[in-house]
Amino acid sequence: MEIEIISPFENALKYVNEIKNGNANDPQQVWDTYLIEPYWDQISQWAPFDQSFMKPARIDELDTLEQQATALAQLDLNALKREFTRISLALPKNDEDPITVAVYPNTDELVKKRQNGVVGACVFGNIILNVNPLAEDWEQWLPYVFAHEYHHSVWGHHWYVLNGGLERNFLEYMISEGQADAFAKSLFPRLQPQWLRAFNESEETDVWDKIKPILFSTDRDGFTKYMFGEEESGLPWCTGYTVGHLMVSRYLKLHPNLSFTDLVAVHPKEILNAISSLF
DSSP states (O other), rough: OEEEEEEEHHHHHHHHHHTTTTTOHHHHHIIIIITTTHHHHTTTTTTTSSOOGGOOOOOHHHHHHHHHHHTTOOOOHHHHHHHHHHHHTTTTSSOOOOOOEEEOOOOOHHHHSTTTTTEEEEEEEEEEEEOTTOOOOOOOOHHHHHHHHHHHHHHIIIIIEEEOOOOOOOHHHHHHHHHHHHHHHHHOOOOGGGGGGGSSSGGHHHHHHGGGGGOOOOOHHHHHHHHBGGGGGTTTTTTHHHHHHHHHHHHHSTTTTOOHHHHHHHHHHHHHHGGGGGG
């Protein structure tokens, strides 16, 4: 399986120059011209329906974007590809189609503060990595986030391409995220993601009691707050990510010889049935 990296950094600088020089009445159109249109067809090529909502958002902080694009242009893409390939070999994907990895700048302050400047998305097998090279330790986290998103690519291919799909409920969402982080942490054990430490052990039962009634909900708008947190509902930031990782970690403790390839094929309900008494 081939991995191709898209690096639109020169085009990001062209976007900055055009906006700064006052040559554009519509910044969004300029952003699309330089940062979206040359790449989006390839990024979304495997999607069976429109994924426009996943397009990287326009960045208006021009000086910051210029700094980021200049820094990202120094990336050794060959070395990065070798590292991504090494990660993929740890969890082979039963698919000959290539994977496109697009690396975009990112100025989200929450991502910088809590996610070391790197956040990812999986677009039906291909991957977008949004990176802030001004964040602390971002270079360490770039392969980790790739590993996380690559796992989504493998998990989605197994369940939705080869096996006809699942129910798209909240349990499956959490298990998918929990497996992705378990895989990434197995490769980078020294890294400790903040989104896996949303609450402490003494709070587990309370959080589980809040989540349990909506485990099989397919209302994504309704369960989003349980995944990402909502302070007014007493749900810490990234609650669902922490719970998903706890569920998968406890399942792996029960099955210490299970490979990540075999884990992908374990139905989320089987994981739930095995570990629900541990909360």
